[in-house]
Amino acid sequence: xxxxxxxxxxxxxxxxxxxxxxxxxxxxxxxxxxxxxxxxxxxxxxxxxxxxxxxxxxxxxxxxxxxxxxxxxxxxxxxxxxxxxxxxxxxxxxxxxxxxxxxxxxxxxxxxxxxxxxxxxxxxxxxxxxxxxxxxxxxxxxxxxxxxxxxxxxxxxxxxxxxxxxxxxxxxxxxxxxxxxxxxxxxxxxxxxxxxxxxxxxxxxxxxxxxxxxxxxxxxxxxxxxxxxxxxxxxxxxxxxxxxxxxxxxxxxxxxxxxxxxxxxxxxxxxxxxxxxxxxxxxxxxxxxxxxxxxxxxxxxxxxxxxxxxxxxxxxxxxxxxxxxxxxxxxxxxxxxxxxxxxxxx
Numbered sequence: 001x002x003x004x005x006x007x008x009x010x011x012x013x014x015x016x017x018x019x020x021x022x023x024x025x026x027x028x029x030x031x032x033x034x035x036x037x038x039x040x041x042x043x044x045x046x047x048x049x050x051x052x053x054x055x056x057x058x059x060x061x062x063x064x065x066x067x068x069x070x071x072x073x074x075x076x077x078x079x080x081x082x083x084x085x086x087x088x089x090x091x092x093x094x095x096x097x098x099x100x101x102x103x104x105x106x107x108x109x110x111x112x113x114x115x116x117x118x119x120x121x122x123x124x125x126x127x128x129x130x131x132x133x134x135x136x137x138x139x140x141x142x143x144x145x146x147x148x149x150x151x152x153x154x155x156x157x158x159x160x161x162x163x164x165x166x167x168x169x170x171x172x173x174x175x176x177x178x179x180x181x182x183x184x185x186x187x188x189x190x191x192x193x194x195x196x197x198x199x200x201x202x203x204x205x206x207x208x209x210x211x212x213x214x215x216x217x218x219x220x221x222x223x224x225x226x227x228x229x230x231x232x233x234x235x236x237x238x239x240x241x242x243x244x245x246x247x248x249x250x251x252x253x254x255x256x257x258x259x260x261x262x263x264x265x266x267x268x269x270x271x272x273x274x275x276x277x278x279x280x281x282x283x284x285x286x287x288x289x290x291x292x293x294x295x296x297x298x299x300x301x302x303x304x305x306x307x308x309x310x311x312x313x314x315x316x317x318x319x320x321x322x323x324x325x326x327x328x329x330x331x332x333x334x335x336x337x338x339x340x341x342x343x344x345x346x
Contacts, residue, residue, distance in 0.1 A: 042288045046324045049221040049276060049331070061125060062217075065139055066198030068210040070232035071128040072217070076225050078122035078144065083225070083268035089339045103174050109158050113149055120145040126189070127206075130234060139195040140188070147187040150179065165193050166200035216263040221276050227265035236262050258286050272335040279328040291323035294330070314338055 054062070062072070077099075080086050086095075099117040101107055110117070122144030129137045152169065156162070159171035163178075170180040170193055180188040180196055190196045207214040216229035230236050236259050264277040281287040301308045302316045315338060320331045 042284045051221045052223040063205040064202035065127045065206045069127040069213045070130045071230045071235045073126050073228040075124045084270045085268040089336045106173050113154050115149050137191045139190045139199050142187045148184045165196045220265045222265035222267035225267050230262045275332045277330045287326050287328050288323045291328045295321045
């Protein structure tokens with residue numbers, strides 16, 4: 001190489017570009033999007049099933065109930081018995097099993113009077129009210145042939161005590177069961193004559209003084225067959241006691257210990273069974289956490305290899321869980337074929 005020739009310039013070394021800030025910025029933006037999406041989802045009011053209206057007759061009866069309701073239960077037994085699902089899918093063992101026990105003495109009296117609740121009770125509506133730590137007062141109406149069969153001559157001969165309440169004859173059949181005939185198709189039932197008095201002489205409207213119960217009932221989608229509204233946290237805790245009695249740790253799982261109210265309704269559809277349950281929490285965050293837990297539990301129980309029975313897995317496939325503001329809503333649309341399969345296996 002000639003001395004006059006200049007040496008080629010060495011290439012300049014460039015420092016590697018730092019990717020750290022860009023990665024951090026990207027992760028920050030993604031995290032912000034996730035948080036905002038979650039916030040919007042939690043606070044987004046989702047659409048609901050259009051609720052069926054209460055009949056005018058039932059509305060009037062509920063309005064006349066005294067005080068406020070801790071729990072209200074409605075069963076339209078006649079409508080259920082006349083449904084295609086009941087006739088074709090429900091096994092005879094269920095149809096013929098005792099509907100409810102009212103105590104040894106009352107059960108014996110009904111048997112002597114030829115009263116069969118499975119066939120003689122068309123509709124039942126009962127409102128419960130807590131009094132003290134343990135006592136439960138209640139007032140309700142029973143419709144159907146039971147009212148006709150429970151006539152004065154039978155009640156006169158079998159009652160423990162008699163009274164006239166607001167112009168109606170009342171009979172005590174057990175320590176916490178008073179009945180009062182109201183024509184051929186209605187029978188008032190109550191835990192005391194005081195509750196009967198308040199029902200026969202109503203003061204104000206229950207829906208106006210009990211906004212919680214009114215809200216639960218108004219949002220309940222299926223009102224013709226069976227529904228209940230638990231407006232009291234104490235009643236809600238009692239309803240869940242069976243879930244937690246064997247395992248105390250379950251009380252804190254899925255925010256069950258923060259539940260405020262529960263409602264549920266069921267419709268015996270021609271094609272199967274439809275139902276919805278709403279769990280109301282104190283706030284939307286608690287409802288979101290509970291819905292996520294329930295959804296995960298259902299998904300895990302439905303996968304192959306889990307200990308869940310095949311019939312239960314089939315049922316779980318038809319359940320949907322969603323969070324709607326302060327509520328967790330569980331919907332079920334169970335086809336008739338599921339129950340027919342279960343009946344054959346039994």
